[in-house]
Amino acid sequence: MQELVNIFIKSIFIDNMIFAYFLGMCSYLAVSKTVKTSVGMGFAVIFVLGITIPINYLLEKYVLKQGALTWLGDSFADVDLSFLSFIMFIAVIASMVQLVEMIVEKISPALYGSLGIFLPLIAVNCAILGGSLFMQERAYNSIVEATVFGLGSGIGWFLAIVAIAAIREKIRYSHVPGPLRGLGITFIITGLMGIAFMSFMGIKL
Amino acid sequence: MSEKKESLFSKKNRKLLKDPLNDNNPVTTQVLGICSALAITVQLKPAIVMALSVLVVLSVANVVVSLMRNLIPSRIRIIVQLVVIATLVILVDQVLKAFVYDVSKELSVFVGLIITNCIIMGRLEAFALGNKPWKSFLDGLGNAFGYGWILIAVAFFRELLGAGTLFGYPVLEKLGLYEMGYENNGMMILPPMALITVGIIIWIQRMKNRDLIES
Numbered sequence: 001m002q003e004l005v006n007i008f009i010k011s012i013f014i015d016n017m018i019f020a021y022f023l024g025m026c027s028y029l030a031v032s033k034t035v036k037t038s039v040g041m042g043f044a045v046i047f048v049l050g051i052t053i054p055i056n057y058l059l060e061k062y063v064l065k066q067g068a069l070t071w072l073g074d075s076f077a078d079v080d081l082s083f084l085s086f087i088m089f090i091a092v093i094a095s096m097v098q099l100v101e102m103i104v105e106k107i108s109p110a111l112y113g114s115l116g117i118f119l120p121l122i123a124v125n126c127a128i129l130g131g132s133l134f135m136q137e138r139a140y141n142s143i144v145e146a147t148v149f150g151l152g153s154g155i156g157w158f159l160a161i162v163a164i165a166a167i168r169e170k171i172r173y174s175h176v177p178g179p180l181r182g183l184g185i186t187f188i189i190t191g192l193m194g195i196a197f198m199s200f201m202g203i204k205l
Numbered sequence: 206m207s208e209k210k211e212s213l214f215s216k217k218n219r220k221l222l223k224d225p226l227n228d229n230n231p232v233t234t235q236v237l238g239i240c241s242a243l244a245i246t247v248q249l250k251p252a253i254v255m256a257l258s259v260l261v262v263l264s265v266a267n268v269v270v271s272l273m274r275n276l277i278p279s280r281i282r283i284i285v286q287l288v289v290i291a292t293l294v295i296l297v298d299q300v301l302k303a304f305v306y307d308v309s310k311e312l313s314v315f316v317g318l319i320i321t322n323c324i325i326m327g328r329l330e331a332f333a334l335g336n337k338p339w340k341s342f343l344d345g346l347g348n349a350f351g352y353g354w355i356l357i358a359v360a361f362f363r364e365l366l367g368a369g370t371l372f373g374y375p376v377l378e379k380l381g382l383y384e385m386g387y388e389n390n391g392m393m394i395l396p397p398m399a400l401i402t403v404g405i406i407i408w409i410q411r412m413k414n415r416d417l418i419e420s
Contacts, residue, residue, distance in 0.1 A: 019396065019397070020396055021240075021244055021396075022239065022240045022241075022243040022244045022396070022399070022400075023240050023244075023318070024240065025239035025240045025243070026236065026237060026238070026239055026240065026323040029236055029239065030236065083295060083298075083299060084295075085317075086291050086294055086295055086298070086317045086320055087288070087291040087292065087295060089317075090287055090291050090320055090321070091287075091288075094283070094284055094287060123283070123287075124283075124287075124321050124323060124326050125321065126240040126241075126318050126321040126322070126323075128321075129317065129318060129320060129321045130240075130314060130318055130321075133314035133317050133318070134314060137313060137314060177408075178411075178415075178418045179407075179408050179409075179410075179411035179412045179415075179418055180404075180407075180408050180411075181418060183233070183236060183407055184404050184407040184408050184411065185404070187400045187401070187403050187404030187407065188400070188401055188404040188405075190397075190400050191397040191398065191399075191400035191401035191404065192397070192401075193397075194396055194397030194400060195395075195397045198395065198397065
């Protein structure tokens with residue numbers, strides 16, 4: 001249990017997707033103009049990360065890793081398919097996003113109305129593929145750990161985009177030098193927020 | 206067809222190559238491919254390897270998609286593009302692992318993340334789907350160079366100011382700056398400074414070209 005809490009907190013604050021690894025920067029910069037849309041985008045990211053990371057974990061454990069195919073028979077024991085992981089992960093992500101979009105549209109039109117437009121954007125969000133690749137690199141022990149990591153990273157991303165959107169809404173009333181307006185000041189504010197987030201570094205739970 | 210045959214390096218084609226270097230830079234103007242631009246710029250060497258990898262993937266993917274542009278049904282084009290890109294990235298990854306293993310370890314997941322690097326998707330969508338192979342090739346080269354020089358510029362400043370070295374060679378020590386009381390700024394190595402460095406590059410670029418200023 002303690003291990004799970006540790007992974008959760010670590011993936012939200014210390015290994016924050018945006019401030020420590022710059023993953024998902026493109027949509028982070030493009031969608032963060034108002035708080036309302038960024039909340040929608042943030043929820044969509046949490047949702048998709050929480051679904052794709054466990055699936056990719058199973059794929060990694062039972063298909064891709066060296067010796068993962070032993071369940072098919074002993075002759076498969078030293079097959080190593082890990083070079084295929086990029087293409088498998090991205091295929092899972094693209095198809096899951098499509099599937100989730102269809103299911104959400106069918107079951108809850110209200111949720112679709114608020115999340116719908118963001119879902120196609122997410123297939124090419126580096127945070128999603130990055131999450132799966134980090135999961136592979138860090139080799140979590142169980143599917144529960146991988147899921148907790150996925151949800152935590154999603155929540156970290158959500159916090160970051162909502163915070164920057166709130167700042168960008170307010171900064172419209174300030175006098176920013178012309179050439180810095182828009183993109184430039186957003187970069188610099190994100191950098192400053194990153195410095196603030198670095199104070200979480202070194203916390204051991 | 207009354208259209209005149211264009212020479213390989215006509216003015217229009219040269220524009221395709223030159224524009225992304227400055228006025229239409231993929232990182233600072235089109236806001237594409239930021240993720241990887243920032244994460245691997247602590248040192249010059251991985252930055253250059255990354256720039257070359259993107260150069261290969263982008264120009265080849267542009268040509269391949271441009272050759273197939275009339276065959277791809279528009280509804281499944283994203284999946285087709287992803288497959289093309291992912292295949293190329295796997296090739297690049299295997300080559301890196303074979304020849305420069307230490308750099309490949311350092312880049313870790315970011316080689317894989319070339320797949321979702323929005324520069325590549327963006328250029329395929331915006332250019333290769335509607336243009337001939339040679340033009341798409343030039344567009345790919347131009348954009349990859351535009352991306353590359355930002356990467357290298359950021360890495361140059363971060364390595365020089367943060368560690369006092371260039372390509373691992375202790376430049377500042379040889380110049381004798383440390384004896385005069387100079388100290389490295391450890392802050393430059395930390396991730397947030399990459400964002401601030403890009404912010405400053407954008408600032409300088411927009412000061413020179415006032416048309417790019419956002420209202």
